[in-house]
Amino acid sequence: MINGIVGAGILGLPSRVHALVGVWGLLVHLACALVILCVGLTFAEVSSRFHSTGGPYLYTLAAFGPLAAFVVGWLMWVARVAGIAAIAAVMADYLAFFWPPAAAGPGRIAAICAVIAGLTVVNVIGVRHAARLLSALTVGKLLPLLLFAGIGVFFLAPRNFTPSPLPGPGPFSRAVLQLIFAYAGFEAVVVTGGEFENPARDLPFALLAAIAISTLLYVVIQVVCIGTLPGLAGSSKPLADASLRFMGVAGASVVALGALFSASGTLGGSILVSPRLLFAMAGNGQLPAALGRAHPRFHTPHLALLLTSAVGLALALSGTFAHVVTVSVIGRLLSYVGTAAAAWVLRRRPDQPPARFRVPAGGLVMGVSLGACVWLIAHSGARELRDVAIATAIGLAIYALTRALARRSPTARP
16 A cells, blocks of 8 residues: 555655645645545445445446446546656656756657657556566665655755745645645555455554555655755756755665656556556446457557557646646546545445445544545636546547447347
């Protein structure tokens, strides 16, 4: 679960959070961790009712039926595709530490295209190759972050922590909204709770421990960035820029290289998982059947893979990091809303399997989860909300067209 949470999101967000709320970003981390804890506990309960994987798509299907499940599944795909774009963008920023042309212009375009194309080819060739690559990339992820945090705390400048005026609800909420991108990822483990031997014991411990450890690491990273990098708000690669000041070129190179490993691993994982959402929905007759086809030789969902990578590439080349991060988080939060609502409904459905783990004060926790997610969505930018609405409308149009064509087909299933 720690591996799922700690990823590429923390590589670019310290500067964005600092630009919004200054040193109050440390409080934003704690608020974000509290939201994730409530959402995670909700996931833990609802997932312990099921023995199949599928996550929010499965839970919403059980509670509200196929249309609502499609919307949640589609938004999960939109969130992951926007995440691919955000990670590719921050990866190019860190690559620019070694190869300056990657910072802008044709060099940046070439770098993003090469990375996404390369990881797509690996995933098309087969999941075994993708898994081996992800394992290799994961090895180099945590060590540079720990090195950055462990050394950087000895080089803090107290004057950098002079508090700015207390931020209003708008900037504070937008900062939390962006940080959700860094704290998300726990659901990859929690959604398989029905397959645990003892979820009532294991899920709460894993969730609490993972969020506590990740929060501590993230707060220390934010402290080091604030305390060592005066121009933090304007940095596109804050960890590399900060480490350059207190570890020199050699230390900064290690941190930047670790950031590239981390971003590559997260990006590869997203390209591995995201197409499976389209593949599953196509298999249920909710998307065109072509997206549910497997490659005749490699047995991977190659068309869903190519579509996912193409959309992620287009977003990476057209949007800014902060914009695509917010789009990704809104999509993720909407799937959290679906899960919290499903958890509430399934508690009151005697025809559903019993929960093997029940959240203490579950009604309060689920209410906080719903309220926090809705609050954050309401305080996101109009541009991002518009883009998510457009993406949802496109998905619903494809869904309606697919169902209409299926009804007209003489081979349609009853």
